[in-house]
Protein backbone atom coordinates (compact mmCIF):
# COMPACT_ATOMS: atom_id res chain seq x y z
CA UNK A 1 0.00 0.00 0.00
CA UNK A 2 1.29 3.41 -0.88
CA UNK A 3 1.02 5.93 1.92
CA UNK A 4 -0.89 9.06 1.06
CA UNK A 5 1.38 12.09 0.79
CA UNK A 6 1.33 13.64 4.19
CA UNK A 7 0.52 17.30 4.57
CA UNK A 8 2.06 18.85 7.64
CA UNK A 9 -0.42 19.55 10.43
CA UNK A 10 -1.52 23.18 10.59
CA UNK A 11 0.11 25.59 13.02
CA UNK A 12 -3.20 27.28 13.68
CA UNK A 13 -6.55 25.65 13.07
CA UNK A 14 -9.83 27.42 13.67
CA UNK A 15 -13.32 25.96 13.75
CA UNK A 16 -16.63 27.71 14.37
CA UNK A 17 -15.02 30.68 16.03
CA UNK A 18 -17.16 33.49 17.32
CA UNK A 19 -15.71 36.53 19.02
CA UNK A 20 -18.01 38.96 20.76
CA UNK A 21 -17.66 42.14 22.75
CA UNK A 22 -20.80 42.19 24.85
CA UNK A 23 -23.60 41.38 22.41
CA UNK A 24 -21.67 42.69 19.41
CA UNK A 25 -20.20 39.96 17.21
CA UNK A 26 -16.75 41.10 16.05
CA UNK A 27 -15.81 37.99 14.10
CA UNK A 28 -17.52 34.83 12.99
CA UNK A 29 -15.19 32.37 11.32
CA UNK A 30 -16.22 28.88 10.26
CA UNK A 31 -12.89 27.44 9.27
CA UNK A 32 -9.36 28.64 8.78
CA UNK A 33 -5.97 27.03 9.01
CA UNK A 34 -2.45 28.35 8.78
CA UNK A 35 0.18 25.89 7.61
CA UNK A 36 3.86 25.75 8.59
CA UNK A 37 6.26 28.20 6.99
CA UNK A 38 3.69 30.21 5.16
CA UNK A 39 2.98 33.89 5.41
CA UNK A 40 -0.75 34.04 5.88
CA UNK A 41 -2.04 37.52 5.05
CA UNK A 42 -5.26 38.96 6.44
CA UNK A 43 -6.63 42.03 4.70
CA UNK A 44 -9.82 43.96 5.26
CA UNK A 45 -11.15 47.39 6.14
CA UNK A 46 -11.24 48.92 9.61
CA UNK A 47 -13.37 47.01 12.06
CA UNK A 48 -13.40 43.79 10.04
CA UNK A 49 -12.24 41.68 12.99
CA UNK A 50 -8.57 41.12 12.15
CA UNK A 51 -7.05 42.34 15.42
CA UNK A 52 -9.69 40.45 17.36
CA UNK A 53 -8.60 37.30 15.59
CA UNK A 54 -4.97 37.76 16.62
CA UNK A 55 -6.06 38.54 20.17
CA UNK A 56 -8.04 35.31 20.36
CA UNK A 57 -5.12 33.20 19.09
CA UNK A 58 -2.87 34.71 21.73
CA UNK A 59 -5.54 34.51 24.45
CA UNK A 60 -5.63 38.21 25.09
CA UNK A 61 -9.28 37.70 25.94
CA UNK A 62 -7.96 36.80 29.38
CA UNK A 63 -7.17 40.48 29.86
CA UNK A 64 -10.22 41.93 28.15
CA UNK A 65 -13.28 41.07 30.19
CA UNK A 66 -15.64 42.36 27.52
CA UNK A 67 -14.22 39.89 24.99
CA UNK A 68 -15.89 36.54 24.64
CA UNK A 69 -14.47 33.74 22.52
CA UNK A 70 -16.44 30.65 21.53
CA UNK A 71 -15.43 27.77 19.27
CA UNK A 72 -12.07 26.19 18.75
CA UNK A 73 -8.63 27.60 18.04
CA UNK A 74 -5.89 25.03 17.96
CA UNK A 75 -2.25 25.97 18.08
CA UNK A 76 0.07 23.11 17.17
CA UNK A 77 -2.86 20.74 17.53
CA UNK A 78 -3.92 21.84 20.98
CA UNK A 79 -6.82 24.10 21.87
CA UNK A 80 -5.33 27.38 23.07
CA UNK A 81 -7.56 27.21 26.11
CA UNK A 82 -6.15 23.92 27.25
CA UNK A 83 -2.52 24.98 27.25
CA UNK A 84 -1.12 24.46 30.71
CA UNK A 85 -0.68 28.15 31.11
CA UNK A 86 -0.94 31.12 28.87
CA UNK A 87 2.77 31.88 29.20
CA UNK A 88 3.80 28.57 27.71
CA UNK A 89 1.51 29.36 24.77
CA UNK A 90 2.74 32.92 24.35
CA UNK A 91 6.35 31.86 24.48
CA UNK A 92 5.74 30.13 21.18
CA UNK A 93 3.90 33.04 19.60
CA UNK A 94 5.66 36.35 18.94
CA UNK A 95 3.43 39.40 18.43
CA UNK A 96 4.21 42.72 16.78
CA UNK A 97 1.70 45.54 17.16
CA UNK A 98 1.02 48.55 14.89
CA UNK A 99 3.08 50.95 16.97
CA UNK A 100 6.36 49.83 18.48
CA UNK A 101 5.76 49.17 22.15
CA UNK A 102 9.26 49.55 23.46
CA UNK A 103 9.82 48.62 27.05
CA UNK A 104 11.58 51.35 29.07
CA UNK A 105 14.75 49.35 28.89
CA UNK A 106 18.01 49.28 27.01
CA UNK A 107 18.13 47.82 23.52
CA UNK A 108 19.82 44.76 25.00
CA UNK A 109 17.30 44.26 27.78
CA UNK A 110 14.34 44.67 25.45
CA UNK A 111 15.45 41.46 23.78
CA UNK A 112 16.97 39.71 26.81
CA UNK A 113 14.03 40.26 29.17
CA UNK A 114 11.81 37.36 28.15
CA UNK A 115 14.62 34.77 27.95
CA UNK A 116 15.83 35.94 31.37
CA UNK A 117 12.33 35.59 32.81
CA UNK A 118 12.14 32.09 31.46
CA UNK A 119 15.37 31.13 33.18
CA UNK A 120 18.31 31.87 30.89
CA UNK A 121 21.01 33.14 33.24
CA UNK A 122 24.38 32.74 31.52
CA UNK A 123 25.61 36.05 30.16
CA UNK A 124 27.19 34.41 27.12
CA UNK A 125 23.94 32.68 26.24
CA UNK A 126 21.97 35.91 26.62
CA UNK A 127 24.53 37.72 24.47
CA UNK A 128 24.07 35.09 21.78
CA UNK A 129 20.29 35.36 21.88
CA UNK A 130 20.37 39.17 21.71
CA UNK A 131 22.76 39.21 18.78
CA UNK A 132 20.94 36.49 16.88
CA UNK A 133 17.51 38.14 17.30
CA UNK A 134 18.79 41.58 16.37
CA UNK A 135 20.44 40.11 13.29
CA UNK A 136 17.26 38.28 12.30
CA UNK A 137 15.38 41.56 12.62
CA UNK A 138 17.98 43.33 10.42
CA UNK A 139 18.87 45.71 13.23
CA UNK A 140 22.18 44.42 14.59
CA UNK A 141 24.50 46.57 12.48
CA UNK A 142 22.67 49.73 13.46
CA UNK A 143 22.60 49.10 17.20
CA UNK A 144 25.56 46.88 18.03
CA UNK A 145 27.49 49.86 19.44
CA UNK A 146 24.61 51.18 21.50
CA UNK A 147 23.12 48.08 23.11
CA UNK A 148 23.01 49.75 26.50
CA UNK A 149 21.18 52.88 25.40
CA UNK A 150 17.43 53.13 25.78
CA UNK A 151 15.37 51.37 23.11
CA UNK A 152 13.01 54.36 23.07
CA UNK A 153 15.83 56.54 21.70
CA UNK A 154 15.95 54.59 18.45
CA UNK A 155 14.11 55.84 15.37
CA UNK A 156 10.52 54.65 14.83
CA UNK A 157 11.59 52.12 12.21
CA UNK A 158 14.39 50.83 14.41
CA UNK A 159 12.02 50.52 17.35
CA UNK A 160 9.64 48.48 15.25
CA UNK A 161 12.50 46.14 14.29
CA UNK A 162 13.43 45.99 17.98
CA UNK A 163 9.86 44.85 18.65
CA UNK A 164 10.36 42.11 16.07
CA UNK A 165 13.68 41.12 17.66
CA UNK A 166 11.90 40.92 21.01
CA UNK A 167 9.13 38.86 19.45
CA UNK A 168 11.78 36.40 18.27
CA UNK A 169 13.64 36.19 21.57
CA UNK A 170 11.89 33.03 22.72
CA UNK A 171 12.27 31.30 19.38
CA UNK A 172 8.56 31.25 18.57
CA UNK A 173 6.86 28.91 16.08
CA UNK A 174 4.50 31.66 15.02
CA UNK A 175 4.95 35.38 14.52
CA UNK A 176 1.81 37.52 14.28
CA UNK A 177 2.12 41.05 12.96
CA UNK A 178 -0.69 43.59 13.16
CA UNK A 179 -0.19 46.44 10.70
CA UNK A 180 3.47 46.69 11.60
CA UNK A 181 4.23 49.38 9.05
CA UNK A 182 1.70 51.98 10.14
CA UNK A 183 4.37 54.16 11.78
CA UNK A 184 7.31 53.08 9.67
CA UNK A 185 8.75 54.83 6.62
CA UNK A 186 8.59 53.03 3.23
CA UNK A 187 12.29 52.14 3.18
CA UNK A 188 12.13 50.51 6.61
CA UNK A 189 8.89 48.81 5.60
CA UNK A 190 10.72 47.21 2.67
CA UNK A 191 13.58 46.13 4.94
CA UNK A 192 11.13 44.53 7.36
CA UNK A 193 9.35 42.85 4.46
CA UNK A 194 12.71 41.32 3.45
CA UNK A 195 13.18 40.18 7.05
CA UNK A 196 9.79 38.47 7.00
CA UNK A 197 10.59 36.64 3.76
CA UNK A 198 13.74 35.30 5.41
CA UNK A 199 11.99 34.41 8.65
CA UNK A 200 9.39 32.27 6.98
CA UNK A 201 12.09 29.69 6.27
CA UNK A 202 12.12 29.06 10.01
CA UNK A 203 8.68 29.93 11.30
CA UNK A 204 5.10 30.69 10.38
CA UNK A 205 3.76 34.21 10.01
CA UNK A 206 0.30 35.74 10.22
CA UNK A 207 0.39 39.19 8.69
CA UNK A 208 -2.56 41.52 9.26
CA UNK A 209 -2.22 44.47 6.96
CA UNK A 210 -4.13 47.48 5.67
CA UNK A 211 -1.91 47.54 2.63
CA UNK A 212 -3.27 45.12 0.07
CA UNK A 213 -0.06 45.43 -1.96
CA UNK A 214 1.90 44.33 1.08
CA UNK A 215 -0.19 41.16 1.26
CA UNK A 216 0.41 40.70 -2.45
CA UNK A 217 4.18 41.03 -2.02
CA UNK A 218 4.48 38.81 1.02
CA UNK A 219 1.63 36.44 1.64
CA UNK A 220 1.46 32.92 0.27
CA UNK A 221 -2.23 32.86 1.01
CA UNK A 222 -4.52 35.75 1.79
CA UNK A 223 -7.79 35.94 3.68
CA UNK A 224 -10.20 38.81 3.20
CA UNK A 225 -12.23 39.80 6.26
CA UNK A 226 -15.20 42.10 5.99
CA UNK A 227 -17.68 43.12 8.66
CA UNK A 228 -16.66 40.32 10.99
CA UNK A 229 -16.79 37.59 8.35
CA UNK A 230 -14.13 35.81 6.38
CA UNK A 231 -15.25 36.40 2.80
CA UNK A 232 -12.43 34.62 1.04
CA UNK A 233 -9.28 32.58 1.61
CA UNK A 234 -7.06 31.70 -1.30
CA UNK A 235 -3.62 31.65 -2.84
CA UNK A 236 -2.47 35.26 -3.01
CA UNK A 237 -1.57 34.98 -6.70
CA UNK A 238 -5.02 33.69 -7.53
CA UNK A 239 -6.84 36.31 -5.52
CA UNK A 240 -4.84 39.12 -7.06
CA UNK A 241 -5.37 37.82 -10.55
CA UNK A 242 -9.11 37.93 -10.03
CA UNK A 243 -9.80 34.27 -9.24
CA UNK A 244 -12.19 34.99 -6.40
CA UNK A 245 -15.35 33.42 -5.07
CA UNK A 246 -16.82 36.73 -4.00
CA UNK A 247 -16.74 39.91 -6.04
CA UNK A 248 -16.30 42.02 -2.92
CA UNK A 249 -12.78 40.65 -2.61
CA UNK A 250 -11.77 42.10 -5.97
CA UNK A 251 -13.64 45.34 -5.24
CA UNK A 252 -11.68 45.74 -2.02
CA UNK A 253 -8.35 44.88 -3.62
CA UNK A 254 -8.99 47.40 -6.38
CA UNK A 255 -9.81 50.07 -3.80
CA UNK A 256 -13.47 50.38 -4.71
CA UNK A 257 -14.32 50.52 -1.00
CA UNK A 258 -12.66 50.36 2.41
Ligand SMILES: Nc1ncnc2c1ncn2[C@@H]1O[C@H](COP(=O)(O)OP(=O)(O)OP(=O)(O)O)[C@@H](O)[C@H]1O
Pocket residue numbers: 021024025026027044045046047048049050051052053064066
Ligand atom coordinates in the same frame (compact mmCIF):
# COMPACT_ATOMS: atom_id res chain seq x y z
N1 LIG B 1 -12.30 46.03 23.25
C1 LIG B 1 -13.37 46.15 22.45
N2 LIG B 1 -14.58 46.43 22.99
C2 LIG B 1 -15.68 46.53 22.20
N3 LIG B 1 -15.66 46.38 20.86
C3 LIG B 1 -14.49 46.12 20.27
C4 LIG B 1 -13.27 46.00 21.03
N4 LIG B 1 -12.27 45.72 20.18
C5 LIG B 1 -12.82 45.68 18.95
N5 LIG B 1 -14.15 45.91 18.99
C6 LIG B 1 -15.07 45.90 17.84
O1 LIG B 1 -14.94 44.67 17.15
C7 LIG B 1 -14.99 44.85 15.75
C8 LIG B 1 -13.72 44.29 15.13
O2 LIG B 1 -12.60 45.09 15.56
P1 LIG B 1 -11.10 44.72 15.26
O3 LIG B 1 -10.24 45.64 16.04
O4 LIG B 1 -10.92 43.27 15.46
O5 LIG B 1 -11.00 45.06 13.69
P2 LIG B 1 -9.74 45.30 12.74
O6 LIG B 1 -10.03 44.58 11.49
O7 LIG B 1 -8.50 44.99 13.46
O8 LIG B 1 -9.85 46.86 12.42
P3 LIG B 1 -8.81 48.09 12.53
O9 LIG B 1 -8.48 48.44 11.12
O10 LIG B 1 -9.62 49.16 13.17
O11 LIG B 1 -7.63 47.67 13.32
C9 LIG B 1 -15.18 46.35 15.53
O12 LIG B 1 -16.53 46.57 15.33
C10 LIG B 1 -14.71 46.96 16.82
O13 LIG B 1 -15.37 48.17 17.07
Ligand SMILES: [Mg+2]
Pocket residue numbers: 050051052178
Ligand atom coordinates in the same frame (compact mmCIF):
# COMPACT_ATOMS: atom_id res chain seq x y z
MG1 LIG C 1 -6.82 46.09 13.93
